Amino acid sequence: MRGQTSIDFLVGMSVFLLTVAFVFATLPNTFAPFTGDDSSELLGTDRVASHLTEGTLAQQNRPGVLNGTCTEQFFGTSGACHPSNLNAALGVGANERVNVTIESSGAIRDIGGTQLSAGPTTPTNGSVVVASRLVSIDGEEYELYVRTW
Known part of the structure; x- marks a missing residue:
């Protein structure tokens, strides 16, 4: 059971980082209709x-x-x-x-x-x-x- 700790950590951090990247990638687009442009x-x-x-x-x-x-x-x-x-x-x-x-x-x-x-x-x-x-x-x-x- 102890042998999987590093693999579990790697999978957990990968999912966390992908989630954070997705949020930062889509968050600016949610406010785009409300910003002015030329x-x-x-x-x-x-x-x-x-x-x-x-x-x-x-x-x-x-x-x-x-x-x-x-x-x-x-x-x-x-x-x-x-x-x-x-x-x-x-x-x-x-x-x-x-x-x-x-x-x-x-x-x-x-x-x-x-x-x-x-x-x-x-x-x-x-x-x-x-x-x-x-x-x-x-x-x-x-x-x-x-x-x-």
Whole structure:
């Protein structure tokens, strides 16, 4: 009977260590749904891009086809489509920064002398979430970019 003591100890410790390893391996996953990640920021940025291209700047019943006059006013300094507060107009929190541009071949475009860029300059370092949409203004194709950080 004494000869099995070391074998019993080895089996007992193996079962104990496997149980502890299993608990530590699965415990972080039980709390994963409750931790934040960048997907909420991506969804918010995507929602803003959709809001602009399908509603605020779009021609009625033509998503992706932007109204040139309203687009010029939105990015300009005055007009019915110009927001007094960009974050509030886009439904973004006050602590979040938003930059909206309409570009073609990597360059910011303009309509009637109004540069199609709104919001602060995008930072060169740090985490920036980007959503883009292909849009048309007066028959010309452009890319609308929404950047949040």
